[in-house]
Amino acid sequence: MILPTKPIKFYSNFTPKTSSKLHPTLPSKPKTLSLTVLCSNLPTPSSSSPTQTLTSILRALPDWADRVQERGMRKNRVLYNHENWVHHRSSLRHIRHLLSSFSSRVILSLIPPVIAFTLVAVVVACYNSAVLENWLPGFFPLLRASSLSYQLTAPALALLLVFRTEASYSRFEEGRKAWTKVISGTNDFASQVIAGVENSCDAPLKKALLQYIMAFPFALKCHVIYGSDIEQDLQNLLEVDDLSVIVNSKHRPRCIIEFISLSLQLLKLEESRRHMLEEKISCFHEGIGVCEQLIGTPIPLSYTRLTSRFLVLWHLTLPVILWDDCHWIVVPATFVSAASLFCIEEVGVLIEEPFPMLALDDLCNTVLKNIQEAIESESQIQARLAAKRKTRAKQHSPNGQPKF
Template sequence: MAIPNSSLHIISSSPSKFPSMTPFKFPSKPSKIRCSQNPNPPSPPSTLNLISILRIIPDWADEIKESRMKQTKSLYKHEDWVEHRSSLRHIRHLLSSLSSRVILSLVPPVIAFTTVAVVVASYNTAVFWELLPEFFPVLRASSLPYQLTAPALALLLVFRTEASYSRFEEGRKAWTKIVSGTYDFARQVIVSVETDSVLKMALLRYILAFPVALKCHLVHGSDTGKDLKNLLEDDDLAVVLRSNHRPRCIIQFISQSLQMLNLEPSKRTSLESKVTCFHEGIGVCEQITSIPIPVSYTRLTSRFLVLWHLTLPIILWDDCHWIVVPATFISAASLFCIEEVGVLIEEPFPMLALDELCKLVYDNVQEALTSEKKIKDLLDAKMADHASRKRSSNGHPTSGSGQATWPNINF
């Protein structure tokens, strides 16, 4: 997330301080190659086997799903909420079905189980028309086991989705605390630090860089260097990029900057307490990312769904015959869609608009910096005007002269 520079020049334009790379030197004597060796061995021919053919559609669906996960999410505004609750939303959602990553990710299982239904229906039809020998039985079974296990499958899917949404909500709350803590930390620095303007600006850059670094740490495929290049100077960015844990490295920059500031002990203690919010945010987010819902629960749901739909055409044959094909298609598309949504929101951070949240914090801090001196001068002018109205020219207070500047507030 590249954040534009502001008029306050928080972003430094210092020259790059990366060390110059040592030029590569070829060996003075070329190595001897025997005649039996081939310096450029031909690559083995790529042969398409059955597994690679069967993986074409799943790999295509996974590639689309992962590419859609990397798309930038946006925060909702008033216009977005109006469209979100519009009465035309059902038509809009239906027309955009083919571009939904959830639906596209269901293409492999839905095609597979619909194909099984077609095979079962074709086999039973061939047996009914006596196209096969008599010892081939018709694949049919009682629907009673499905009637007994349907509530269990429904509860399993509900609990799976509810557990995933709890993780999503926990991640959202963690980032709400991080965003509010970042802005509160920056606000206190703006108000408390009156000297050391250079170090103050550097500290504000580190504070604004923390949520961006944490976002890159949590979302796979993020470009940390690109997202932080407009927030950190080149030498600071080089240190952050070389570190193993970049958010904690930025916290070290913040702590060292606080120690170097010429502050009263009470102010320094108050500012250092804000760093705790950053550590707590890292801990909560890393736990969500590192510890999924128990894998046995996810495997149980998947196995239940697969076995259910593999045997569904056999169960429905007596009542539906060839209608088992659309029935299996609808059932697989519906139930696997619920399970897929649970899997997607289990990792909440790619689903959240973290780029927009980081930019929102940046804009708010920039606005606070812009209005800081203006508000301070305005308040000083009001206080001076209030003092001048309370005293006469000879220094004695006056009563009832002039218009009241401050309202009378009775507590």
Template sequence: MAATSKPSFHFMPSSSSRFPFKFPSKPSRILCSQNPNPPSPPRTLTLISVLRAIPDWADAIKESRVKQTRPLYKHEDWVEHRSSLRHIRHLLSSLSSRVILSLVPPVIAFTTVAVVIASYNTAVFWDLLPEFFPTLRASSLPYQLTAPALALLLVFRTEASYSRFEEGRKAWTKVISGTNDFARQVIVSVGTDSALKMALLQYILAFPIALKCHLIHGSEIGRDLKNLLEDDDLAVVLGANHRPRCIIQFISQSLQLLNLESSTRTTLESKVTCFHEGIGVCEQITSIPIPLSYTRLTSRFLVLWHLTLPIILWDDCHWIVVPATFISAASLFCIEEVGVLIEEPFPMLALDELCKLVYDNVQEALMSEKKIRDILDTKMEDRKQSSNPNGYPTSGSGQCTWPNN
């Protein structure tokens, strides 16, 4: 088999030059008919499999929506976001919301319990059952006393999840800004457009992609870095246990091979610290969830609350306990579900778009480097020609005015 040719990474500085490597394109959708695995034999339906069908369906939708690419907001998106029609738009899109679809199993379960309790109490009221069957009713005082506790528990749970989301967003903001600054320093400090300089820029751009794949389950780092790294570099990265740190090793070794002054090398090596800090913060968020006792307490409180809610409301509402239980379960479990989703912040962030943004920034910097340098050299030559023999500028030279004055 003939060896595949590797792309050349020599950069020719000109106004019409292009970036020497290409950012990976978005993956195409894979149709179900393209699945090479043979279909599994039909399973025998049992009560457990029937009861598990709806939760499995809801979990599959939720996990598939988690893997969707998030966009970065633009001006048009913000206009739509604060539109006065947003409430109608959000209501009409309720059936496609992954948060709402993931709540179908518990909401159906508690609504069914309300229907059963309402049917039982109705049968007792119409004397359809023997007299020793009591009506299921209770005082609402315990609910009035525990309602503030449930509200505070949900608020604190959601607030704790949002603080983790905010911490993850800030960590990635530092990683992206550090990557941009690192690439800018390399473009400015390394004078020659050598292959080693372009390889170093490759590694710098590959780091946020490797970190994104390291944090999000199911990411394909080989596909994302295929068009960004050479084959031998990619093989070493794929064979490493910790791929972001492997990229950092490539960066450090490349800095040692560059012919730089000691002060410049020290400045560039200090930029790697931002990458190590980003890895530490992101891994801590991913590995350490909110204390499980807190999450379990919230879940148990909500379940017990809605299992007994039809009994509490029967005297006041009768059959209205069914829609009341439905609305209460859909509302409170939705709040709890949002807290669980944003507890792991990185699938919620537009990391793919942030990596693409870094690529575009470096590409623009490389394409404009030669042009800006020529303009500045021309200005320096003009300044020398306009100066008098004593070294001072001639009258009127060097003056500028503010625009629109």
């Protein structure tokens, strides 16, 4: 028997021991070989399947329309002045509105559904034309139906759209009234603080209190409008430490109310005046409650879904209903109907969330300017009134009335 003179080497991580015999002794326990699979040369599967690719292509246009709509929702509104009203009621407004149609976010957001239903009308018209021209076998039916069902359901669809839009507008009006109370309450509160706090020792605390009052509308605006930057709005109004506390709080408007309440407790005021100023905070709590109720409670979803489903089914079957009377005119007829009715429904959905539709930035800035102007003119007004009082005291009353 020939014995090996060198140890046997295997190209693996396992090297068995050699023995004096030709056949090496197998180990008593099996050992596991660690194999490394190199996949660099193997074809990698595509990251997206054909279904996902088709879905992304079909969603490209709706996603673009949604982005346009959201950019429009973040657009700042302005308060109207006399020039704006003259421009608003101009006799050229119809031409101006028509020319600006392609920049309207309402119209741009309707491009996906309007195009979809118009394409359905094109398909129905092509199919019926092919059947009439005998391009298809005889067992293919002609897609047509009586218009009686549409005549009966058209009033129901009209009422549904009207009630949906009216419900949305009532929410818009409720939000506008809530903000009107907040703005008027802020002005009133600041005026009472300016006139009621006269102690010179309370001057720094009075200044801070007025800053908190001016900051509340900005905090409430950032609380109800998505994407607002409260740090940018309040960086020039509050001190850095106060702003840090407010930004880190979970409910920023209520945090500012806490600052206001504690500041009133530290002021050296009569109890009756302090109680009167504390009652002014109730309008802030009421404004927060109304705004949060409108944000958290939409119009019943069943109502919105019913309107959407009604419109979709209406326009899917509209080409079939109009074929006998219109033939290929069903394409523009469907386009006009979809653009009109979906536009009404879209306006109702947009104003359902009222706060992006209101000029809250201008309202907050107006309050800020009014209070700052009142603070700056306080010393001048007091000086003028004191001068008038001295002048009045120097005068003698000829009829014996007491002097003021």
